[in-house]
Amino acid sequence: MAGTGWIIQVNEDLKDMEGLSTEKHHWNKGSIYKLPASLTDINKKAYKPQTVSFGPYHYDPSNPMEEHKHRALLHFLKRCGKSVELFVDALAEVENDLKDSYTLLHSVPKEVTDIFLQLMILDGCFMLEILRTAAHVQLEDYAPNDPIFSNHGRLHVVPYIKRDMLMLENQLPMLVLEKLVAVEHDKAKDEGFVTKLILKFLCSCNVSPNMAKGVHVLDVYRKSLLQHEPDHKYIRHKIRSMERDDEIIWSATELNEAGIRFKKSATTSLKDITFTRGVLRLPVVLVDDTTESMFLNLMAFERFHVGAGNEVTSYLLFMDNIIDNARDVALLHSKGIIHNALGSDKAVANLFNSLSKDVTQDPDSSLQIVHKRVYHYCRKPWNSWRANLIHTYFRNPWALRLDIPYIPITVHQMNLLLPLSFSFRLLLLQIIHHPTPPPHQHL
Structure with missing residues (x-):
């Protein structure tokens, strides 16, 4: 029989149970997630920062980068001529909102949560300094031989910081950066100022006017990958009505043998995948040593952040479908779709095949339409006949x-x-x- 104490506790919790609107508001607060071991144990290096921590989840006072954070704060304060108290007061006003952004803050040691605002200021100022120097904003108060904030640092340190900045557990709320910039300039900058700074640092891309505001750096980067809608030249069908059970898409080389041509999409948006008149258009993608970690963290964010969408996950599932081996990668590389900076074509194929492991396809994804059209194109006798004649x-x-x-x-x-x-x-x-x-x- 259940314990009496447990029964009493359940009844008390039932009385205090929040209403639907309050519960909805509660779930909307979190955006920086502590990932379960079932996910991170598969590839710990992909989710754990190796060079610098941002926020409380991976804070380690013995990390040598903590000294550089303190030094960056001093440069930041001296340059703007403001006292640290002004920044503390500004963040104290939104401290609860900042804490609510971390879904498992209670799992962090108490000595870390006790210095929460201190972490936000140190990490926030350090991130702003990195964004500015790496984006070639002239900051004359650092020595030319500075190990971090110099040309040397841009070449040998910043690439690893950039990788760590795209890890889900290693995020700062966007509100931290916005508050720090507002105090620094005595007023709030335009809403997209921090976003532009982030994108200039991460990918040198521009912000689309209709791009929604991100909740942190990883979310901003994700939105930049999805900025442009594809130019579909066909009528959208109701995805629910599709018969998907036996619709298996072939590999790129098999599709090519069936007469399908591959071309680059007009944009680099991961959503810009279209199929019309025998031509499958795919966005250009650069594959290097950071690609695996970046995509795994983007998929983790889509998995845990309700309402984020599943576009990145759907893209990777689609690429997994058309890439079976090195020959498929070589074909897509020859068409300018895959830029291989990782190594062998086999390594790239293995990467795409591993990324979508144990991932569920969104039945409402727009790529299901492309999938269906490719499948039915390959089933048409005319298309097979034409392809055979060509070959x-x-x-x-x-x-x-x-x-x-x-x-x-x-x-x-x-x-x-x-x-x-x-x-x-x-x-x-x-x-x-x-x-x-x-x-x-x-x-």
Whole structure:
């Protein structure tokens, strides 16, 4: 039988249970998550900062970077001519909101939570200094041989800080950076100022006018990857009505053999994947040593932050579908879609295949439409016939001859055969340059 104390506690909690609106507000507060061991144990290095910690989850006073944080704070204060008390007071006004951003702050040691505002100021000022110097904002008060805030630091230290800044457990609320900048300049800067600074540092990309505000650096970066909507030239179907059970998309090389051509999308948005008239357009992606950690943390954010969306996860599942091995990577690389700075094509294939492991596809993803169209295109006999003709007669120009046995014929008979041979060639050219099937087979 259940213990009496537990029964009493449940009844008391039931009386104090929050209403729906209060509960909804509670869940909206959190944005920086402590990830479960079931996720991080698979690849600890991808989720744990290696160079610098931001926020309370990975704070370690023995980390050598803590000394550089203190030094950066002094430079920051001296340059703006403001006392540290002004910054403490500004953040104290929103301390509860900042703490609510961390969903498992209670799991952090008490000695860390006791210095919460101190961490926010030290880490926030350090992050702003990194954003500015790495984005080539002139800060003349650092020595030219400074180990962090110099050309040397930009080359040898900042890349590792950038990687750590894109880890979900290693985030600062955007409110921290905005408050620090507001006190520094005696007024709030325009709403997109910090966002522009972040994107200039991370990817040198511009902010779209309709880009929503991010809750932290990782969220800002995610939104920058999804800024542009694809230009779909077809009518959207209701995704719910699709028959998806047996719709398996082929690998890139198999799709190419089936006559599908690959081209770069007009934008770099991960949502800009389209399929029209036998052409599959994909955004350009750079794959390097930081790609795995970056994508894993973006997927973790989509998984735990309700309402964030599933666009990055859907993109990676789609890429996993069309990449089976090194040949698929080589094909996409030849089309300018994958820029391989990781190493071998096999390593890139293994990366995409591992990223989507144990990940669930969103049935409402717009990529399901692309998936469906590619699948049905490959099932059309006309498209397979055309692809076979291309591969048979146009890969080798000598294959265009009429392959018939030698038979002695008269000049008159030759004159009759030549128009037929010419007509056959014209038919092949018509198929190549006009891939649209007859009206009754139109896709």
